[in-house]
Amino acid sequence: QVQLVQSGAEVKKPGASVKVSCRAFGYDFTTYGISWVRQAPGQGLEWMGWISPYSGNTKYGQKFRGRVTMITDTSTTTAYMEVRSLRSDDTAVYYCARTPNVELVTDDCFDIWGQGTMVTVSS
Amino acid sequence: SYVLTQPPSVSVAPGQTARITCGGNNFRSESVHWYQQRPGQAPVLVVYDDHDRPSGIPERFSGSNSGNTATLTITWVEAGDEADYYCQVWDISSDHPSVVFGGGTKLTVL
Numbered sequence: 001q002v003q004l005v006q007s008g009a010e011v012k013k014p015g016a017s018v019k020v021s022c023r024a025f026g027y028d029f030t031t032y033g034i035s036w037v038r039q040a041p042g043q044g045l046e047w048m049g050w051i052s053p054y055s056g057n058t059k060y061g062q063k064f065r066g067r068v069t070m071i072t073d074t075s076t077t078t079a080y081m082e083v084r085s086l087r088s089d090d091t092a093v094y095y096c097a098r099t100p101n102v103e104l105v106t107d108d109c110f111d112i113w114g115q116g117t118m119v120t121v122s123s
Numbered sequence: 124s125y126v127l128t129q130p131p132s133v134s135v136a137p138g139q140t141a142r143i144t145c146g147g148n149n150f151r152s153e154s155v156h157w158y159q160q161r162p163g164q165a166p167v168l169v170v171y172d173d174h175d176r177p178s179g180i181p182e183r184f185s186g187s188n189s190g191n192t193a194t195l196t197i198t199w200v201e202a203g204d205e206a207d208y209y210c211q212v213w214d215i216s217s218d219h220p221s222v223v224f225g226g227g228t229k230l231t232v233l
Contacts, residue, residue, distance in 0.1 A: 095166070110166070
């Protein structure tokens with residue numbers, strides 16, 4: 001069964017970092033891209049960036065450049081997303097989502113989503 | 124920056140047809156995708172490339188794109204269709220392409 005399974009909920013203090021994982025099952029990890037999307041409580045969806053598990057190429061949303069890093073580990077078919085210098089407004093559910101093309105195609109949809117990881121930033 | 128405009132809410136009775144719109148600058152050169160998000164769950168792709176359906180999505184879900192407005196149509200609405208719906212495109216107007224989501228539409232089944 002094709003699925004993305006994410007790591008569990010996190011609680012962090014302002015200024016800390018968080019690393020969320022997303023493990024792929026049921027398909028060839030190196031033939032699809034992975035994007036990260038977040039959703040603040042009661043709010044809409046916000047795209048953070050994309051990574052190719054095949055080449056390691058990345059594309060970050062302007063708001064997140066310099067504060068977010070995305071990597072993949074093909075040996076464990078896992079994608080990781082790290083956010084540094086956390087603020088209270090980073091409190092959100094973070095989703096990984098698969099894109100149909102392994103390199104960036106600016107028409108791609110997100111055809112498979114992880115279950116989401118709640119990250120709470122609070123002092 | 125690119126903005127996608129959706130109505131905050133749409134209400135329909137069971138068995139009726141729901142139409143959810145998504146307004147943008149110029150969809151002619153872009154593919155519009157639609158997602159359903161039930162409360163407490165992850166989004167699910169229901170329509171991609173303007174009008175195609177992933178496997179497992181009922182034929183009751185369809186999409187269209189008229190140039191400045193994309194529309195998700197749900198016929199024979201059921202209670203289980205109650206959810207938030209989001210449209211999505213890529214903004215390629217700058218050197219740094221990015222994904223844009225509409226603000227979401229809450230579908231209420233009366």
